[in-house]
Amino acid sequence: DTGVSQNPRHKITKRGQNVTFRCDPISEHNRLYWYRQTLGQGPEFLTYFQNEAQLEKSRLLSDRFSAERPKGSFSTLEIQRTEQGDSAMYLCASSLGGSGWSGANVLTFGAGSRLTVL
Amino acid sequence: TQLLEQSPQFLSIQEGENLTVYCNSSSVFSSLQWYRQEPGEGPVLLVTVVTGGEVKKLKRLTFQFGDARKDSSLHITAAQPGDTGLYLCAGVQYGGSQGNLIFGKGTKLSVKP
Numbered sequence: 001d002t003g004v005s006q007n008p009r010h011k012i013t014k015r016g017q018n019v020t021f022r023c024d025p026i027s028e029h030n031r032l033y034w035y036r037q038t039l040g041q042g043p044e045f046l047t048y049f050q051n052e053a054q055l056e057k058s059r060l061l062s063d064r065f066s067a068e069r070p071k072g073s074f075s076t077l078e079i080q081r082t083e084q085g086d087s088a089m090y091l092c093a094s095s096l097g098g099s100g101w102s103g104a105n106v107l108t109f110g111a112g113s114r115l116t117v118l
Numbered sequence: 119t120q121l122l123e124q125s126p127q128f129l130s131i132q133e134g135e136n137l138t139v140y141c142n143s144s145s146v147f148s149s150l151q152w153y154r155q156e157p158g159e160g161p162v163l164l165v166t167v168v169t170g171g172e173v174k175k176l177k178r179l180t181f182q183f184g185d186a187r188k189d190s191s192l193h194i195t196a197a198q199p200g201d202t203g204l205y206l207c208a209g210v211q212y213g214g215s216q217g218n219l220i221f222g223k224g225t226k227l228s229v230k231p
Contacts, residue, residue: 031217042206042221043161056217091160097217105149105210107219109160
């Protein structure tokens, strides 16, 4: 297993365009998370999935943002009608968790997808 | 208002010096984690602490979780240039969602040779 993989690593787009990021988690991990990180800030929680179910969404996730994990494996994060304020690093992470799991919630992060909106 | 406050925000020291960075909150956390992040990469987990008063050591790094589980510290002994990076604390609020790991803004450490 090569860890959490994110694509593309970099995306430059014009304001108003739609963009989609993909995340492939560690194969045995049932939880998948999306975070956003801007310069000088720590990662901010956007949403997380347990298997294919989206269990929680942050208020940061406006209606222009949508995340899916259709088969409980890879996930996509789509941003519609991008704005300059969407420029950030979008981080994906995965972990084991949920009922029956008594361990700590240990996240493994991908290298991120950097979005620049011109 | 940041739920997890990290200090200092920036730290620049010489190789061989010791340092401590802090992570404080007014809220109780069921667990706290420390991550290190290098430019252009995702955070990498260093340690998880779950018990109030817990101390964990990882080579030259010592992590402590406060007795009340509201704060944590990271102490580095004899810092090396390879320790340079952004150190982030993150936690799960007591009674909060297990899926929502809250991060501080981080301490940016630079160790000069």
